[in-house]
Amino acid sequence: MRKSADLQPKDINLPADKLVEIDSLKTLPSPYDQEGMEPEFTEPKDTWKTKYCTSLDGFVGLDTMTRPSSPEEEDEFVRKFISGLEKVFADSNNNFLQPIKLTMDYCAKCNTCSEACHIFEASNQNELYRPIFRSEILRRIYKKHFTTSGKLLGNFVGADVDINWESIARLGELAYRCNLCRRCAQTCPLGLDNALMAREIRKIFSQEMGIAPAPLHAKGSMLQLQTGSSTGITKAALLDTLEFIEEDIEEKTGRKIKIPVDKKGADILLTHNAGEFMAWPENPAAFAILFEEAGLDWTLSSSMIGYDNVNYGIWYDDTQAKKVAMQQFQAAKELGVRRIVIGECGHAHKAAAVSADRMTYGDGKVPVESCLPLLWDLVKTKRLKFDPVKNNFPVTLHDPCNYVRQMGIVQPQRDILKAICPQFREMTPHGVNNYCCGGGSGFAIMQSLNFAEFRNKVSSRKKFEQIISAFGDDFVNPDIVKYVCAPCSNCKGTIRDMLEFYEATAKFNVHYGGLVELMVNALVTLDQPFLTFEDEEF
Amino acid sequence: MLLTIYILLSVLCFICFSAYKAWKYATMPIHSRLDLYPVPKEADRAEYGGSYYEELEWWSKPRKVSHINEIKDMLMEMLFIKKLFENQRKLWWASYSFHLGIYFLFAWTILLVISIAWPVIFVQYITTAIGIIGFILASVGNVVLLMHRLLESDLKKYTTPQEYFNLILILAVLLSGIYAWSSNVAQVSQTVGQLISFQALDVGTALTVHLVLLGLMFFYIPLSKMNHYVGKYFTFHKVLWENDPNLPGSKVEKDLQEAASHPPKTKWAAPHISAPHIKEGSDLNA
Numbered sequence: 081m082r083k084s085a086d087l088q089p090k091d092i093n094l095p096a097d098k099l100v101e102i103d104s105l106k107t108l109p110s111p112y113d114q115e116g117m118e119p120e121f122t123e124p125k126d127t128w129k130t131k132y133c134t135s136l137d138g139f140v141g142l143d144t145m146t147r148p149s150s151p152e153e154e155d156e157f158v159r160k161f162i163s164g165l166e167k168v169f170a171d172s173n174n175n176f177l178q179p180i181k182l183t184m185d186y187c188a189k190c191n192t193c194s195e196a197c198h199i200f201e202a203s204n205q206n207e208l209y210r211p212i213f214r215s216e217i218l219r220r221i222y223k224k225h226f227t228t229s230g231k232l233l234g235n236f237v238g239a240d241v242d243i244n245w246e247s248i249a250r251l252g253e254l255a256y257r258c259n260l261c262r263r264c265a266q267t268c269p270l271g272l273d274n275a276l277m278a279r280e281i282r283k284i285f286s287q288e289m290g291i292a293p294a295p296l297h298a299k300g301s302m303l304q305l306q307t308g309s310s311t312g313i314t315k316a317a318l319l320d321t322l323e324f325i326e327e328d329i330e331e332k333t334g335r336k337i338k339i340p341v342d343k344k345g346a347d348i349l350l351t352h353n354a355g356e357f358m359a360w361p362e363n364p365a366a367f368a369i370l371f372e373e374a375g376l377d378w379t380l381s382s383s384m385i386g387y388d389n390v391n392y393g394i395w396y397d398d399t400q401a402k403k404v405a406m407q408q409f410q411a412a413k414e415l416g417v418r419r420i421v422i423g424e425c426g427h428a429h430k431a432a433a434v435s436a437d438r439m440t441y442g443d444g445k446v447p448v449e450s451c452l453p454l455l456w457d458l459v460k461t462k463r464l465k466f467d468p469v470k471n472n473f474p475v476t477l478h479d480p481c482n483y484v485r486q487m488g489i490v491q492p493q494r495d496i497l498k499a500i501c502p503q504f505r506e507m508t509p510h511g512v513n514n515y516c517c518g519g520g521s522g523f524a525i526m527q528s529l530n531f532a533e534f535r536n537k538v539s540s541r542k543k544f545e546q547i548i549s550a551f552g553d554d555f556v557n558p559d560i561v562k563y564v565c566a567p568c569s570n571c572k573g574t575i576r577d578m579l580e581f582y583e584a585t586a587k588f589n590v591h592y593g594g595l596v597e598l599m600v601n602a603l604v605t606l607d608q609p610f611l612t613f614e615d616e617e618f
Numbered sequence: 619m620l621l622t623i624y625i626l627l628s629v630l631c632f633i634c635f636s637a638y639k640a641w642k643y644a645t646m647p648i649h650s651r652l653d654l655y656p657v658p659k660e661a662d663r664a665e666y667g668g669s670y671y672e673e674l675e676w677w678s679k680p681r682k683v684s685h686i687n688e689i690k691d692m693l694m695e696m697l698f699i700k701k702l703f704e705n706q707r708k709l710w711w712a713s714y715s716f717h718l719g720i721y722f723l724f725a726w727t728i729l730l731v732i733s734i735a736w737p738v739i740f741v742q743y744i745t746t747a748i749g750i751i752g753f754i755l756a757s758v759g760n761v762v763l764l765m766h767r768l769l770e771s772d773l774k775k776y777t778t779p780q781e782y783f784n785l786i787l788i789l790a791v792l793l794s795g796i797y798a799w800s801s802n803v804a805q806v807s808q809t810v811g812q813l814i815s816f817q818a819l820d821v822g823t824a825l826t827v828h829l830v831l832l833g834l835m836f837f838y839i840p841l842s843k844m845n846h847y848v849g850k851y852f853t854f855h856k857v858l859w860e861n862d863p864n865l866p867g868s869k870v871e872k873d874l875q876e877a878a879s880h881p882p883k884t885k886w887a888a889p890h891i892s893a894p895h896i897k898e899g900s901d902l903n904a
Contacts, residue, residue, distance in 0.1 A: 085771065087775075088775045089775075089776070160887070163887065164886075164887075167884055167886060170882075170884040171647075171880075171882040171883060171884050172882050172884035172885060172886055174647040174649070174877065174882055175647075175649050175650040176649055176650060177646050177647060177649060178643060178646040178647075178649045178852065178856065178857065179649055179652050179853075179857045181643075181646070182643070182849050182852055182853050182857065183853075185843055185849060186843050186846045186849045186850075186853070187843075188843075188846070189773065189776040189777060189781070190702070190706065190709055190713075190773075191706070191772055191773060191776075192701070192702060192705045192706040192709070194772075195705065195706070196705070207772075210772075212776060216776055229780075233780070235778075235779065236778070236779045236780055236783075237778055237779075237780045238778030238779075238780065238781075262654055265654055265858065266654060267701060267704075267705040267706075268701065269695075269699060269701040269702040269705075269713075270846055270849065270850055270853060271850060271853030271854045271857065271858050272853060273652065273654075273857075273858075276652065286888060287886040287887075287888050287891060288886055288887050288888055289888065290888035290889055290890065297890075302890065398650075399886065399890075399891050400890070419675070433671065434651045434653065435650060435651070437651055437863060437864045438648065438649075438650055438651060438864050438870065438874055439650075441864055441866075441871045441874045441875065442866060442871065445864070447675070447677045449671070449674070449675065449676060449677075450671060452672075453671075453672055453673060453674040453676075454674060457674050483671075484655075484667075485654060485655055485667070486653070486654060486655070487653075487655070487669060487671050488653075488655040488656075488657065488660065488663065488667055488668050488669025488670075488671055488672065488861075489668070489669070489671050489672055490655075490666055490667050490668045490672070491663075491666065491668055491672055492672055511666060511667055512655045512656055512666070512667030513667075
């Protein structure tokens with residue numbers, strides 16, 4: 081095992097049980113700077129070591145990548161990787177050719193990106209998680225196998241990384257130690273994107289080698305394409321769930337609301353991350369209450385994939401991303417709606433509005449917009465009336481990377497919170513300079529083996545630090561309800577797990593939820609509070 | 619005469635290879651969007667990183683684009699290396715000194731040509747001063763950058779022998795230039811005059827060594843990653859700041875139609891890629 085400080089790109093090939101140990105973590109603010117305030121790391125099980133690649137840092141993200149049982153299998157694994165790497169720079173990757181070529185060609189190795197990375201910082205600058213560490217490995221392998229200078233001059237130009245099953249498997253794992261939040265790209269003096277490099281490695285594994293984390297692929301995008309939703313919810317189950325939500329709305333608010341489904345020619349097709357229906361039904365319920373009270377002409381879709389706006393493909397596989405996105409456009413076209421409005425799901429925003437923007441053209445498209453400008457419009461125009469006193473507790477806002485840093489939707493959610501939450505306070509930093517929740521790019525749903533431990537202790541660490549700091553002295557006071565507003569399903573899931581892992585809800589009364597729940601809670605027309613913090617369940 | 623041809627050819631190659639590199643990037647197919655905010659052309663929203671997506675029904679509203687903001691940001695980056703200044707001040711001092719020195723030396727070269735055509739003493743003084751400042755700034759910056767790379771382990775472990783060679787080559791050009799020109803300042807104008815009038819150079823050993831190294835540098839830079847003066851335009855303007863939506867009748871739509879007429883010949887091999895499922899992409903239009 082190498083000491084983190086001594087680790088170099090060519091060490092990816094080093095025979096060792098673990099390439100490095102995470103030997104220290106950044107100290108969290110008080111009260112989490114005390115001994116015993118967070119669970120320790122656990123060792124990977126011996127059975128995992130013989131089956132998976134635990135030799136990077138002990139964690140397993142690629143739960144479908146198993147060790148070869150023969151030299152032939154190992155050779156085939158290496159051959160496929162090299163074949164995939166070649167395709168990244170061929171016409172098979174036209175959609176990303178220019179950006180990836182630029183990042184491959186121009187890195188000055190100035191390490192400006194390192195300071196921007198929350199994982200690098202959380203791990204006390206563990207070399208393994210330096211943004212250019214994985215990029216440089218890929219760059220050196222590429223040079224060695226595909227460039228004239230690499231073939232002729234070898235080590236002189238840095239073509240010094242040898243490959244075998246272990247090194248490639250480690251590189252595959254390492255691609256899942258980056259949240260693809262692209263904060264590093266914001267700081268690069270040359271405008272290069274190490275997150276894109278991580279994503280391209282993921283693509284080689286998925287699109288050429290057929291290897292991707294089960295929660296993203298087999299139980300994610302494949303399940304979505306087969307059943308209509310990555311949650312496995314079918315049309316019949318969706319309709320049952322909506323009935324349940326209608327009953328709950330009535331029970332909680334006294335209002336009889338019929339959630340419109342498959343309403344032809346509606347103005348708005350509202351799409352949710354289907355995880356909301358299962359884990360946080362109060363979120364689609366809150367949307368229904370607001371949209372009905374505002375008198376909007378809206379509908380949900382019950383057609384294949386029309387009711388689940390997730391698109392995990394944008395994290396690891398372009399072809400899956402396109403299949404899902406096209407089906408979502410198809411659902412909107414079938415209903416003849418004027419626009420698709422994306423609910424509180426960050427990656428769904430980016431997938432439908434940005435990533436899918438150039439997947440088709442002309443009649444194949446339906447205009448896509450975020451729910452946030454629409455919600456702000458309802459507040460700004462006083463189409464809905466709010467009483468901010470109903471939300472008189474400390475509230476802070478998490479900025480989902482996908483629609484803040486990567487779409488530029490910064491202000492509407494803040495304007496809403498300023499209007500309805502008298503104790504709203506920002507995190508530091510915030511807006512486009514925010515830190516990822518630690519669940520980005522699939523980490524939120526990757527629960528296999530010990531991966532959640534990496535997320536809770538390392539990738540989410542910076543966000544937890546921000547949450548503690550945002551509430552200041554109020555944080556430790558269990559008598560004060562505190563609310564982390566995370567208008568994104570995956571961020572919400574990550575923050576849920578984080579608060580549970582650090583027992584922040586139980587000990588310090590810290591809660592989380594979406595934006596629309598706060599809006600409904602502050603509605604003048606509602607007699608009872610919508611948010612009841614005694615019971616997290618709706 | 620051989621040296622004259624060599625130098626002029628190296629400058630020509632520098633320009634042509636750089637232009638070829640730019641052409642290669644410029645003619646790459648339209649790519650998926652990777653905009654990253656703040657995007658300076660987003661007019662009054664640029665300051666906080668906002669975009670047209672904050673607008674209700676954004677596709678039906680006229681876009682507010684500020685090319686002045688974009689140019690301003692571009693100039694801040696070109697003239698001051700703003701991102702490095704903001705995010706890694708320690709390296710900025712050396713990098714900026716080095717790059718500013720190169721800008722000065724570029725200006726010196728232009729002024730030398732001007733001062734030959736317009737031999738005014740004032741212009742000659744200015745030219746000499748700019749040359750001296752350029753050589754000093756570039757050399758100091760280069761040496762400090764080299765020291766950073768040699769002495770700081772987090773830089774050293776990522777630096778390849780070629781990257782040391784790049785810095786040392788430029789340093790050799792600078793130091794040989796300082797040695798050769800400082801021993802005979804009057805020879806600078808004479809040499810430039812001979813070069814632009816395509817005459818044989820009347821130079822000694824020191825200057826010959828400097829010019830050979832200078833020519834080598836001009837041949838080499840566009841072939842190495844030191845041609846980032848080309849790449850940087852594309853990384854910012856064509857990737858991070860390129861957020862033009864694909865609206866009916868837009869240039870983006872036309873580019874996509876053009877790209878669709880050249881489907882890729884190389885296919886990915888994983889089994890799920892070719893699994894039949896739904897109509898894809900522009901097939902939806904059918």
